[in-house]
Amino acid sequence: MPELPEVECTRLSLAPLLGKKVECVFLSQKAPIKYSTTHKIKEIITGKDLHDINRKGKYLFFLFEDENELILHLGMSGKLVIEDKSSRHKHCHLELKFSEHLFLRFIDPRRFGILSHCQKDQWTNHPYSKNLAFDYLADEMHFSHFLKKCRRHPKTNLKSLCLNQSIASGLGNIYACESLYHAKLDPRRLVNDCTDLELKSLFFAAKKILNLGIKKGGTTLRDYVNGKGHRGDMKRFLKVYDRESLLSLDHKGKVEKIVQQNRSTFWVPTIQV
DNA sequence: GCGATCCTGGCC
DNA sequence: GGCCAGGATCGC
Numbered sequence: 001m002p003e004l005p006e007v008e009c010t011r012l013s014l015a016p017l018l019g020k021k022v023e024c025v026f027l028s029q030k031a032p033i034k035y036s037t038t039h040k041i042k043e044i045i046t047g048k049d050l051h052d053i054n055r056k057g058k059y060l061f062f063l064f065e066d067e068n069e070l071i072l073h074l075g076m077s078g079k080l081v082i083e084d085k086s087s088r089h090k091h092c093h094l095e096l097k098f099s100e101h102l103f104l105r106f107i108d109p110r111r112f113g114i115l116s117h118c119q120k121d122q123w124t125n126h127p128y129s130k131n132l133a134f135d136y137l138a139d140e141m142h143f144s145h146f147l148k149k150c151r152r153h154p155k156t157n158l159k160s161l162c163l164n165q166s167i168a169s170g171l172g173n174i175y176a177c178e179s180l181y182h183a184k185l186d187p188r189r190l191v192n193d194c195t196d197l198e199l200k201s202l203f204f205a206a207k208k209i210l211n212l213g214i215k216k217g218g219t220t221l222r223d224y225v226n227g228k229g230h231r232g233d234m235k236r237f238l239k240v241y242d243r244e245s246l247l248s249l250d251h252k253g254k255v256e257k258i259v260q261q262n263r264s265t266f267w268v269p270t271i272q273v
Numbered sequence: 274g275c276g277a278t279c280c281t282g283g284c285c
Numbered sequence: 286g287g288c289c290a291g292g293a294t295c296g297c
Contacts, residue, residue: 002291032280058292076292077281091281110280112292131293155274165293172291221291222283241291262276264290277296284289 002074004135004170005213006224006232007058010080013227014053017082020098021049022064031093032075032111035127041117044068045096057135057169059128067120071128075112081105082227104227135170136206146203147196154192158185158202159260168203170210174219174241177266179206181240181248186272187265188258212237240266 002010022045027038048064055061060080062070072094074080083103094106094115106113118126133149134141149167161167162176171179180187182205185198218224218232221242225231239249243266244257253268 006291073292075280076290108280109282110290110292112280114293153274157274160274163292174291219291224291261274263292275297278294279292282290285287 002058002078002218002224003172003175003213004055004058004137004210005175005216005234006218006226007055007060007074008214009218009226009232010074011053011055011060013230014080014082014104017050017098017102017104018052019049020100020102022046022096022098024097026092026095026097027115028093030111031115032108032113033115036115036117041070041115044117045070050098055135056138057132057165058172059132061123063120069118069120069123071114071116071118071126072106073114073128075108075110075114077110077223078106078108078113079223079225080227081107081225081229131166133166133168136168136203136210137170141168143200143203147199150191150194150199154190156191157187157260158189158191158194159187159263159265161191162202162206163261163263168206171206173263174221174238175206175209175213177241178209178238180265181267181272182209184272186269187260187267240268242266 025042025045050064052063060072084101089107091107091109092105093108096104123129146168162171183201185202213234216234219234220231240255243255246255248255248268253270255266255268258265
């Protein structure tokens with residue numbers, strides 16, 4: 001489900017929790033914990049102050065006192081919500097009870113999400129950091145860096161390139177389609193057949209679309225809400241995603257759907273070459 | 274690089 | 286009942 005803009009909007013909406021202490025932690029039997037344990041996660045969080053919440057790509061990092069971090073990925077169907085009372089959700093896998101009767105709940109029906117932990121500054125040794133590049137909006141991500149990485153994948157098509165989080169992270173299926181449309185590039189083209197200038201237009205299109213997504217509060221297709229329960233407004237601005245056989249939102253051409261790597265790609269063949 | 278796979282729920 | 290879904294990993 002959530003791509004960089006939704007994760008960022010979730011992060012921003014959780015600001016009311018900063019500086020508050022976690023009084024107790026609930027983890028479900030089926031919580032999607034990887035490279036950690038229920039015991040360890042409870043240990044690093046219980047009774048601790050939440051100092052900060054950071055994001056890299058689509059991962060969230062909850063920094064607690066004593067420099068431990070809870071790592072959380074929303075996967076396909078995950079969401080984080082702040083609530084002010086006890087409540088029973090069928091698929092709640094993590095609940096943090098903060099002071100002042102505030103609850104943070106991680107709801108994830110499909111359990112494609114991830115819960116893990118690491119010591120601050122040990123992230124680079126964590127298994128999930130291995131395949132995670134800087135994201136498109138990170139200060140460290142410059143075009144020259146992106147280009148160098150792209151050139152290591154000459155046989156990859158542009159849609160796969162967009163979704164490959166080890167080249168640059170943050171794009172998912174929606175924003176990948178939108179970025180390729182904005183850059184006027186055929187999603188089937190191989191990196192090897194693209195000029196530096198074309199890759200540059202893709203890079204800056206991705207940054208622009210992701211920033212717009214954040215500004216609009218993220219894309220709500222059906223379920224997405226931020227921590228305060230607010231839906232995103234970006235769906236109204238998507239030019240090609242989920243518009244098969246319709247005109248693109250800007251009326252520049254007819255949208256077609258193809259399947260690449262088992263995932264739908266929406267694009268406009270008359271514009272994207 | 275590609276396809277299968279992990280899950281549940283909604284829709285036709 | 287079958288198909289599809291905003292993600293990422295693990296085989297081959």
